[in-house]
Amino acid sequence: MTEELTHIDEKGEVRMVDVSQKADTERIAVAEGFIAMHPETLALIVEGKAAKGDVLACARVAGVMAAKQTSALIPMCHPLNITKAKIDLEPVFEGEREDGHVGIHVFATCGVTGKTGIEMEALTASSVACLTIYDMCKAVDRGMEIMDVRLLKKEGGKSGLWERA
DSSP: OOSSOTTBOTTSOBOOOOOTTSOOEEEEEEEEEEEEOOHHHHHHHHTTOOTTSOHHHHHHHHHHHHHHHHHHHSTTOOOOOOSEEEEEEEEEOTTSSTTOOOEEEEEEEEEEEESSOOHHHHHHHHHHHHHHHHHHHTTTOTTOEEEEEEEEEEEOSTTOOEEOO
16 A cells, blocks of 8 residues: 555645656556346346336446546546546346345446546446436335445556456
8 A cells, every 4th residue: 555645745735646747658447336226127227118218328328428527526636538438237137146136237447548547537437327327217216225336457557557356
């Protein structure tokens, strides 16, 4: 672990990190999230019978849009010229997860060639894709639960490759 918080200056005040002297490198980040729901809700989604329309298509678009807007949401996040944003959604049926949860597993992969990382964009994309699924299905399942939002992989930049064990 790094002992220094980069968004805190020597006076203990919040700041945006100055990345002007850093070299541009190709950077990729992958994040995940999971939205648990009733099996009947998942069936509506998979069968394309949700009242608001194609839940999975809408969640994919929302995730990409969120990645592009991350710096407007996270105060110290640099605006990035994103070169890649991809959202993969995998239905998880009864018996497929050890914890018994049924729902949608979301994977967000974001890329950039730049001076700073793209982890926040991937995390934001996976979170907003889950939130979109919730929004589109809340009329039939208010008990849905968003969980396991986390970074899986980051590569590029000075620190190189990091992967969740």
